Amino acid sequence: MGKLNDLAGLGQAVWLDFVDRKFLEAGGLKALVEEDGVTGVTSNPTIFQKAMGEGTAYDGTLAAFDKENPGAATMDRYEHLAIQDIKAAAETLAPVYERLDGKDGYVSLEVSPYLANDTDATIAEAQKLWAAVDRSNLMIKIPGTPAGAPAISATIAAGINVNVTLLFSQASYETVALAYVAGLEQRVARGEPIDRIASVASFFISRIDAKIDEKIDAGVGGDEAKALKGKVAIANAKLAYAWYQDFIASDRWQALAAKGAQPQRLLWASTGTKNPDFPDTLYVDTLIGADTVNTMPPKTLDAFRERGTAAVTLDKEVDAARQVLADVERLGLDLGEVTDTLVEEGVASFSKSFDELLASIAVKHPAEA
Template sequence: MSSLLKQLQESGQAPWLDFVDRTFLKEGGLRKLVEEDGLTGVTSNPSIFEKAMGQGTAYDDQYKAFVTANPGASVVETYEALAVKDIQDACDTLRPVFDRLDGKDGYVSLEVSPYLANDTDKTIAEARRLSKMVDRPNLMIKVPGTKAGVPAIRQLIEDGISINVTLLFAREAYIAVAMAFVEGLEARLAKGETIDRIASVASFFVSRIDSAIDKKIDERVAAGDKDADALKAVRGKVAIANAKLAYQWYLDFVKSDRWKKLAAEGAMPQRLLWASTGTKDPSFPDTLYIDALIGPDTVNTIPPKTMDAFRDHGTLKQTLTADVPGAEHVLAETDRLGLDLPGVTAKLVEDGVKLFADAADTLLGAIEAKKAKAEA
């Protein structure tokens, strides 16, 4: 019997791995997941690279070789050389998937610097540069879905660069980047250029929403709030409801005449990707954010521990379109109870940018120390 993860992929949802590491790649860990579990993608971010590069000895040989060959190279240049090598190796491992699926999947994501999250022009320049450095057709550049990120996404899609839009929490923000994707395709088409090999995913974060909302709920319940029962009734349900309604918007949009014109030219839809799918609250099932968000033409990027849990005891069922009225009720209650989902999601974007910038600070500090050691 095939792995549950492979069955997930066969059911229409692509399992991606939210992890990359030099040792894991060298030892064939990624290849094994592709072959045995039907894995079709990989995501990385500064936090992941900080754990991979800042600790252990897996990168030491390349540190030494790079600083010897490039005396005077900056810490950022050193980091990029290391990161690009991992991303290229991961892209090469997934290239057979990319070829077999005719470019519909098989992607590896590399993030632009989190320090540029609020600068449109620098984000565009950085994405173009990283795309050339990696030089693989199955690379996706990750761009945050901030206000500055939206016009950058539109331009990069027009350039023909595949984009993973990250740090989406609010449905309104998702719709803005979906429109940027469409406008980029339309601009490209207007210039007579092809649009059939440009892929994009919109990374919608889930568990962080519940963590923030549930903290508010717990504080109010503990204080004896008069709406305690109603508050408890939506605890742990807001993120999933939010994601379900985002998917409903997607289903409606791909039926529109505007999208059909692009699809007729070979355009691939921008898939919703569920991110931050490791369960933070130990009282919830450890596979909650996979089990509850399974639906066609979507992606779930899964941390290794959660992937192991789903393979072992996940529940495979088409859940993303189940009980949409229930999801609408949860969000109506969230609003009625004054839990301020828009305020929470806006803060989560700010916090997310800061978390990645802090991870980048730590990462570059660790690389500086290793670089100094290699130069000694």
């Protein structure tokens, strides 16, 4: 039992922020599940672009699909490849899902980033992907944009697990947390069960510090602001978690919990440090707490295994976190503007990766293996 396994005892799940055909076929995910206690997997267009757009690992599958479906659209070809990977990951995680009675063991698949601002199309895409994968331990990733919030409620109400992605601000997080609750309440009103529905709220970390620290390096806030470098994203996450703790104690949530509802766990995303001056386990060590998930890219997972510190930290120094955010505003660093920008950039970045992914698949016409 190593440090990654220790996190489970502290109430935090470890998910892998990576999926790749060769990795799955070689038993890489199975080993992480068995040896390190990994209980979930996340994917996104950037991850799939790197996996599918490079090399030949998917050529045999693509050739077979093309033979059966001549002239298939590029999007259909992509979905066929992605769904196979997601199914394979879901099957590897199925024993975890069963052992934990549906509390964990999930793999996430994202709706098209092109739909980030279209509620109805997002709902339809979520239902299509859910049916295509047909695994109870699937989560459909929906962005936490203004258009995403009602899509989250509708998707949860339909009995589909949801991973809300691209959350940067506390306000956006609170909106999607309430959207999750609204979806559960719709099911209760119809007399439908809610005990096997799960959701996570993916709150992004490192990108916030990258933006804020860039402002500080440019002179915003003067010398006083330099003391805030590397602290803002952690403070932002701690206050989101403080809100979560207050909310699950509320009468509204407790009424759902009495019917078996699972809390929507906060998931820390983008936890690899981007500044080489920071410890590579910074965004794991400082964000450990109950009812949370940390989804780590492979390098961060390896780093924590080797030199991380497994101790509850998320609910510590919360007043200091409030002071950090107060100083951010006082010094003109404008966290609200930063988080708004990051949502836009996140959607644009995933759309760009999706463009590149589809383009690479479009030109692939491998001979049948």
